[in-house]
Amino acid sequence: MNPRSVDPATQEMLNLAQDQKFETTWDRWETQQPQCAFGKTGVCCRICNMGPCRIDKAGGKRRLGACGADADTIVARNLVRMVAGGAAAHSDHGRDVARTLLLAAEGKGGYAIKDPAKLRQLAAEFGIALEGHSEAELAKALAERAIQMFGQQEGELLFVSRAPAKQQENWRKLGISPRGIDREIVEIMHRSTMGVDTDYQNILLQGFRAALADGWGGSMIATDLQDVLFRAPTPIRSAVNLGVLRKDAVNIIVHGHEPILSEMIVVASRDPELLKMAESQGAKGINIAGICCTANEILMRHGVPVAGNFLQQELAVITGAVDLMVVDVQCVMSSLASLTGCFHTKLVSTSRKAKMPGVEQVVFEEERALDAAKEIVARAVENYARRDPSKVNIPESRSDLVAGFTTDTIFQFLGGRYRSTFRPLNDAVIDGRLRGAVGIVGCNNPNMLHDYAHLTLTRELLKNDVLIVSSGCAAIADAKCGLLRPEAAYESAGAGLREICEAVGIPPVLHIGACVDNSRILTTLVEIVGEGGLGEDFSQLPVAGSAPEWMSEKAIAIGFYFVASGVLTHFGTPHPVLGSPAVHKFLTDDIEELTGGKFLFESDPVKAAARIIEHLDQKRAALKLAPPMYTAKPTFQGVAVGA
Numbered sequence: 263m264n265p266r267s268v269d270p271a272t273q274e275m276l277n278l279a280q281d282q283k284f285e286t287t288w289d290r291w292e293t294q295q296p297q298c299a300f301g302k303t304g305v306c307c308r309i310c311n312m313g314p315c316r317i318d319k320a321g322g323k324r325r326l327g328a329c330g331a332d333a334d335t336i337v338a339r340n341l342v343r344m345v346a347g348g349a350a351a352h353s354d355h356g357r358d359v360a361r362t363l364l365l366a367a368e369g370k371g372g373y374a375i376k377d378p379a380k381l382r383q384l385a386a387e388f389g390i391a392l393e394g395h396s397e398a399e400l401a402k403a404l405a406e407r408a409i410q411m412f413g414q415q416e417g418e419l420l421f422v423s424r425a426p427a428k429q430q431e432n433w434r435k436l437g438i439s440p441r442g443i444d445r446e447i448v449e450i451m452h453r454s455t456m457g458v459d460t461d462y463q464n465i466l467l468q469g470f471r472a473a474l475a476d477g478w479g480g481s482m483i484a485t486d487l488q489d490v491l492f493r494a495p496t497p498i499r500s501a502v503n504l505g506v507l508r509k510d511a512v513n514i515i516v517h518g519h520e521p522i523l524s525e526m527i528v529v530a531s532r533d534p535e536l537l538k539m540a541e542s543q544g545a546k547g548i549n550i551a552g553i554c555c556t557a558n559e560i561l562m563r564h565g566v567p568v569a570g571n572f573l574q575q576e577l578a579v580i581t582g583a584v585d586l587m588v589v590d591v592q593c594v595m596s597s598l599a600s601l602t603g604c605f606h607t608k609l610v611s612t613s614r615k616a617k618m619p620g621v622e623q624v625v626f627e628e629e630r631a632l633d634a635a636k637e638i639v640a641r642a643v644e645n646y647a648r649r650d651p652s653k654v655n656i657p658e659s660r661s662d663l664v665a666g667f668t669t670d671t672i673f674q675f676l677g678g679r680y681r682s683t684f685r686p687l688n689d690a691v692i693d694g695r696l697r698g699a700v701g702i703v704g705c706n707n708p709n710m711l712h713d714y715a716h717l718t719l720t721r722e723l724l725k726n727d728v729l730i731v732s733s734g735c736a737a738i739a740d741a742k743c744g745l746l747r748p749e750a751a752y753e754s755a756g757a758g759l760r761e762i763c764e765a766v767g768i769p770p771v772l773h774i775g776a777c778v779d780n781s782r783i784l785t786t787l788v789e790i791v792g793e794g795g796l797g798e799d800f801s802q803l804p805v806a807g808s809a810p811e812w813m814s815e816k817a818i819a820i821g822f823y824f825v826a827s828g829v830l831t832h833f834g835t836p837h838p839v840l841g842s843p844a845v846h847k848f849l850t851d852d853i854e855e856l857t858g859g860k861f862l863f864e865s866d867p868v869k870a871a872a873r874i875i876e877h878l879d880q881k882r883a884a885l886k887l888a889p890p891m892y893t894a895k896p897t898f899q900g901v902a903v904g905a
């Protein structure tokens with residue numbers, strides 16, 4: 263046992279790292295303790311050069327910043343800047359996908375339109391005339407309109423019109439309906455700079471607006487246009503954990519976020535010439551495995567195995583079996599540069615936005631995407647011969663999984679082959695086979711036991727008949743312990759959820775993709791509301807969201823758009839807001855009056871499950887639904903709780 267993780271492969275590699283004195287993120291995190299309480303609680307302001315200012319009680323009186331800013335203002339400003347960072351990351355990803363669609367329309371870069379049906383569907387939604395236009399013309403028009411949404415100055419983002427009418431109305435009333443993606447992010451930066459907005463509620467509302475521009479804008483564009491380019495995922499089998507690395511093959515890890523790169527690496531890895539080259543080096547093939555969200559992208563569309571989630575990126579290198587790791591943007595640890603230097607592993611960065619000192623860069627220009635991908639794969643193949651077998655330690659742990667659910671496939675599965683409708687899903691909730699559904703998403707964090715909160719929360723909810731949808735590193739955590747196999751319904755689900763999984767052959771945890779694909783949760787909820795019988799907007803549904811082990815600013819942006827969309831959203835550690843009781847109360851209480859959603863901060867995953875179930879049951883009662891058929895009295899860790 264290693265006390266840092268509940269995942270056996272991670273434990274094994276951590277033991278090895280400790281024996282051989284390789285430093286990991288856990289070690290560095292420990293050297294940061296105790297962490298600065300001002301930073302942790304959000305009351306350190308570095309926004310202007312009169313600062314840094316920090317708020318604490320001096321002589322029983324709360325200090326103010328040099329400009330007079332109080333804790334509420336400072337905490338709110340710092341938090342919305344994190345929303346801006348997260349929304350910018352997701353949305354810039356969406357922008358690059360839209361630009362790639364434009365290239366595909368022009369026949370450049372080796373990209374093609376793999377899902378013409380989705381192209382036509384989206385073109386129609388954007389009001390583009392379909393008659394008499396070629397696929398390329400439609401793709402060009404669609405890409406241009408999508409790109410325009412980033413710089414749009416007035417009006418509302420088109421995808422806002424997907425939301426239930428009541429919700430749209432409410433956003434307008436609150437003044438948080440997003441106008442343009444870039445505009446809302448810039449406005450956060452402006453309002454939170456020295457001497458502008460000091461009303462913490464007004465500041466936070468702009469955070470919600472920018473987050474909506476992410477969830478119903480940048481992220482949704484990323485998801486939808488990736489489906490057009492690379493085709494919409496359908497359920498597919500694969501495997502997960504460090505055990506997917508192979509002793510006898512060239513191992514390439516793709517790490518980061520954008521499928522624009524990883525899709526092409528997958529294509530290149532199947533190139534006959536490169537395969538021949540691998541064979542001549544004595545390797546039995548080229549094995550691609552993913553880490554973080556890029557893993558989820560190519561898993562869903564190609565069944566490419568997943569090596570691990572966020573905290574496993576360094577451990578993958580320490581296996582000594584990775585011939586090349588290629589990274590693009592987001593969640594890539596700086597430490598990889600020096601760590602790969604201890605092994606034969608080549609590290610290659612690809613984005614002009616993300617260079618690493620001393621690390622080789624093969625600039626991945628979309629125009630010459632396939633050539634760049636082939637160049638990268640060739641370097642991996644060459645490097646295979648340099649692998650030192652005495653340094654290779656691949657853990658055996660791996661698990662099977664099924665991934666790749668989308669709004670459409672959930673629709674098809676639960677609606678039956680001939681009747682695509684959400685009726686059966688809604689009916690299952692109404693008759694109480696299902697208590698509700700919860701989206702469990704987000705990262706890992708060395709500040710807690712790796713994967714434990716993901717697994718515990720998931721298991722507690724499953725056995726109380728809650729269907730789980732999952733994305734990002736949370737989905738990878740669940741996959742590693744087998745919860746993404748249909749058989750998991752027998753092992754882990756309550757009787758009602760089990761009946762449904764059995765009837766339609768799905769796992770009790772539905773993998774819906776990468777973090778930008780949390781937009782698929784929004785569109786699924788739209789369909790559920792539209793199907794009828796469960797209220798008029800998201801806030802009436804027995805649903806919730808959770809990021810139990812979050813670390814990234816992106817998680818905050820996601821949490822903000824879920825709360826703005828009316829969903830109770832749990833975070834395993836609080837946002838850095840504890841320095842302002844007012845901001846804390848606004849996020850966990852007052853906001854519910856405004857949007858119907860709110861945050862729940864709870865670090866114990868069993869308690870979080872109990873609070874979430876209490877919430878689902880309240881929503882069921884408000885809709886006058888019968889109590890859950892089999893699990894009316896919820897149980898937690900085997901103990902019945904409540905009346």
Ligand code: XCC
Pocket residue numbers: 554555572592593703704705706734735736776777813814816817
């Ligand atoms: Fe990054 Fe997306 Fe978080 Fe994982 S879950 S650590 S953001 S890879 Ni999105």
Ligand code: SF4
Pocket residue numbers: 307308309310311312313314315327328329330331336455456457
């Ligand atoms: Fe201090 Fe105000 Fe400047 Fe922040 S903006 S650093 S609180 S003076």
